[in-house]
Amino acid sequence: MDTRELHRSVRAELRGLPKDLAEIVASHLVVAGQLIDSDPELAYAHAEAARRRAARLPIVREAAAETAYAAEHFDVALSEFRALRRMTGTHDYLPVMADCERALGRPQAALKLAKESHRFELDPAQQAEMRIVEAGARADLGQHPESLRILKAAIESFTDPGENARMAKARLRYAYADMLSHQGKDSEARSWFAAAAKLDQNGETDAASRVDELDGMLIEFDDADDGPEPDDGSATR
Template sequence: MKAELRGLPKDLAEVVAGHLVTAGMLIDDDPELAYRHAEAARRRAARLPVVREAAAETAYAAGHWDIALSEFRALRRMTGTDDFLPVMADCERALGRPQAAIKIAKEARHKQLEPALAIEMLIVEAGARADLGQQPEARRLLHQAILDLDDRRAAQLGLPAARLYYAYADVLEQTDRPADARQWFDRAARLDAEGDTDADERRDLLDGMSITFDDSDEDGSDEDGSDGSDSVEGESGEDESDEGESDEADEDEADEGESDESGSGQTRG
């Protein structure tokens, strides 16, 4: 950033730098305000790649897909890099143009994208196929990518591999294969150490369970939790225990893989 800003007059460089730094600080918590700061920088120094990248990324984060796509295209022309192809395809998909996203994905196959970006490109392509109702093809693309990725390499990649597993699990769930989906959500959760995806939550939903905490009891709970402040519920949100059944009976039924009131969220065979 400093290297690119050296080409600007000092006073202007300080203003642009201030907007860029503020945009970077705000992008996660307030992407719309971050975009406005990046846009303010772009109006003052539109020829600098670092400024156009900030404008593109904040527009993307704020959901301004058309603006983000335009900025990423400009940035690609300015830098000559193909690294922006996955996010460009994702913008096309977000704009309701899955065919355009697939076209970019086909172009990307002839480029030397680094592994993490290649995975992102494939995830976007699979999503575009699913948008077109081509779930079997989406599943095939993701499955082939997983076959090409051994466990050691997946562990090295970390989050990108977790995102690939997550996308595959999502397609499996959409095509009525909950048991297989549960397996791949679990594998994604194990690779996603920072919890960037909600793979663990999706896995638990397929198990038919969620944990809820009742804060209404200000007096606290007994050591064994028998006051019911922590309850395990099925997907319907109702208490799993039937009237007249003991805790031991509940545990026996849980061991059999079924909830008391609803089997709709259970992983079957």
């Protein structure tokens, strides 16, 4: 196992362990990273093996949290993200913690974390993720107009010009389109999925496929109106 695949900051953290133990933990972390997309359950097993041996290292707890989340063990993921927050003092994990609460059927707890996040300076991409989770929690509670309001406000206020912000913008538009689609507003949803697809150049979402699906639905009706594209340049802000 080539542990050189690990980032040097990870290797530096592992140097606090005895050499033989560090090599074992590093190997588990490498495999977990390789498998998280293709086999998240096995990735989680490797991350857990690393955690059992080096639970005091934040990088190990992060691997356990992320693989548990990917494998949909949301109770475990939430516990690990909480531990990480205590260990590191960072609030960057609030959006994913809130999403775990949603997945566990606790939208009110997710909203509590969303409210708490306003006290901290999350970066723009994390703020966008929190608004997406917050809107989802409102929808879980049947508060659909409020969920749309939250997402539309986030889209309009997210003006970060950086290239790294492109995906956050795409995800906000995708979430807004998805919410519209669930409410039967397919014409509006199509415009916003198209806006998301334009920003999502690497196809990380299925926005382009959603446009095609809606085109297939809308073409069945002669009087279907695609509706206007998002105006005032919002698709490229």
